Amino acid sequence: MELTAATAADAPDMAAVHAQAFDKPWDEADFDALLDGGSGVFGFVVRGEDPAGVLVCRTVAGEAEILTVGVAPWARRRGVGQALMTAALGVARQAGAQAVFLEVDVGNSGAVALYERLGFHRAGLRRGYYDRGAAGRADALVMRLDLTSGPD
Ligand SMILES: CC(C)(COP(=O)(O)OP(=O)(O)OC[C@H]1O[C@@H](n2cnc3c(N)ncnc32)[C@H](O)[C@@H]1OP(=O)(O)O)[C@@H](O)C(=O)NCCC(=O)NCCS
Known part of the structure; x- marks a missing residue:
């Protein structure tokens, strides 16, 4: 991997991964x-034999x-998500960011576990943030990582 x-040239591959990772994926034009x-x-792509993971950060x-992080099902639990996040945190730190935020469905225990492992803490809750169609609405957890206390 x-x-x-x-870059924008990676948009097709990023959209292909996103379509495998999310119910409401971003398309090529979005990326x-x-x-x-x-x-x-800025963003990152991980590729194996096929595009495996994507991340976009602002x-x-x-x-x-x-803004988004997703890994194709076939590539999960092999460190791709963590590698994407670690790369993004490095760029954010270099860019002078003092904190990193993200939103995640409260029920997405795998993603929450990944973020907590990286040092993110629960910073708030946005009730009914996600529209899950027939399943109703789901709350978003706002998570925050402090970048001022040195590398994680
Ligand atoms: C969440 C997601 C990005 C994780 O990607 P991944 O490449 O599988 O994650 P990693 O292999 O880097 O996992 C690193 C660690 O995070 C935790 N983790 C990741 N996925 C997990 C899961 N499904 N259940 C429990 N812990 C999990 C574990 O601690 C894991 O380490 P381990 O495999 O040694 O136990 C991926 O499952 C995904 O794309 N899901 C669908 C889209 C999504 O939910 N994106 C996040 C929206 S905010």
């Missing part, structure tokens, strides 16, 4: 628009936000 910084340079947005005003 190889992790590389993403292309985010990664076309500027606006403090830094703004001393904070960073993980």
